Amino acid sequence: MPDWLMIVFRSIGAVAYLFILTKIIGKRQIKQLTYIEYIVGITIGSIAAFMATEMDGPLYHSLIAMAIFTLFPYMFEWLAMKSKILRDLFEGTSTVLIKDGKILEDNLKKERWTNEDLMEQLRIKNVFRVADVEFACMETSGELSVLLKSQNAPVTPQQLNLQVAPAEEPQSVILDGVIMDEPLSNLGLNRRWVRMELEKAGVALENVFLGQVDKGGQLYLDLYDDKLKVNAPQELKLTYAQLKKCQADLEMFALSTKNEQQKRIYQRDAEELQRVIDQVMPLLMR
Template sequence: MPDWLHIALRSLGAVAYLFILTKMIGKRQIKQLTYIEYIVGITIGSIAAYMATEMDGPVYHSLIAMAVFALVPYAFDWLALKSKTLRDFFQGKSTVLIKDGKILEDNLKKERLTNEDLLEQLRIKNVFRLADVEFACMETNGELSVLLKSQHQTVTPQHLNLHVAPAEEPQAVILDGVIMDEPLSTLGLNRQWVRMELEKAGVALENVYFGQVDRAGQLYLDLYDDKLKVAEPQALKLTWAQLKKCQADLELFSLSTKNEQQKRMYQRDAELLQKVLNQVMPLLTK
């Protein structure tokens, strides 16, 4: 067998074996490396490269070495589960960099970070004013976790005492111009509904690259031809406008009538409808 073909086969075998070992180690090997996993990853890669190019030594020696290194994270994870001390030693501990809005310079030096490094990490988290930060912590994987001060946090429906429906996963109902029946059945819809929506939008099914239905029952379309524009669904906005008109009419009726009983009734209904509008506004005006 020619040397080039031998090297090619050994390389393919090394890649396949590495893939199997990586699947065994788990996703964390890719997503967030601990010290041990970082060392193991480098070492296994070096052994695989040696196995692919070294023609004299037997292949199984390299395979055994890679298998041993792949088992090391399992052993360390098992020890870390048994002991908090060993877990801190192997994986490290998070470091507080900002507390009560103040930078902890000693901890910053401990992590070998400069002020510019800290500001860069904050900008990655979309925080551009240091004065907005209440607490920041460097996690064991090197990521910076940031807690903004209360007055700078994003307002949620809970802050406004609004009750909203649970979030539901949008369903992809059209892929590559083909209607998907299973997601449609999950939403309680059918192919006829999809065709009606496509007809309203003036789009042919074969021209649709991707179609998705949100929890409000609106169909979002992405076409193969990016130059074509699809009109946004107006059903929710029309519903909002109609409800606002009804509420305004009730207030007008309360002002125009001279009957005190009817005036109170119209005012009460207008206030009730206004409460409903406040609750559905996040859904109908998005």
């Protein structure tokens, strides 16, 4: 067999064997690898390259070496679970870089970060002023965790005592001008509904790059022609406005009538409708 053909077969075998070993080790992202996993990954890759091109040595020597190196992450992970000292040694510890709006320069130098590196990571977290940060630390994965000061943190609906609808994944019902039947059926809709919505929006199907339907049954369109603007669906907001108008009409009837019995009925209905509005508002005002 020619040498070049042997190299082809050995390379394919090395890639297949390396793929199996990688699946065994796990599927962490590169930035989440521990020191040991990083070292093992480099070493196994070098052995695989040697196995593919070295024609003199037996093939099984390289296979055994790769298998042995694959066992190291499991062994070190088991030791790390048994001892925090070993866990800190193998995986490292987090480092505080900012505390109470003040950069800890010694810790920054310890991690070999410059102030530009720190500011870049803060901007990735949508933080542009160090003074706004209560606490920031570099995790063992290399990621920067940031806690803003309470007066600078975004306000959540829970802090405002507001009820909001749970976030749910929209279904893509149009892709590249083609209607997708499976997402439509999951929503209990059909092609006829899609075409009616497109007709109301004044948009041709072939001009739709992406069409998504949220849980409320509203269709959002992104067109190939970026110059064309499609108004966002307003059905849910119109429904909310109509309910508020009905509630206001009931209150107005209660104020305008001189019949006490009717006044009580209107007031009671207005209060009940207001309770219904409060319950459905998170679903309507998305």
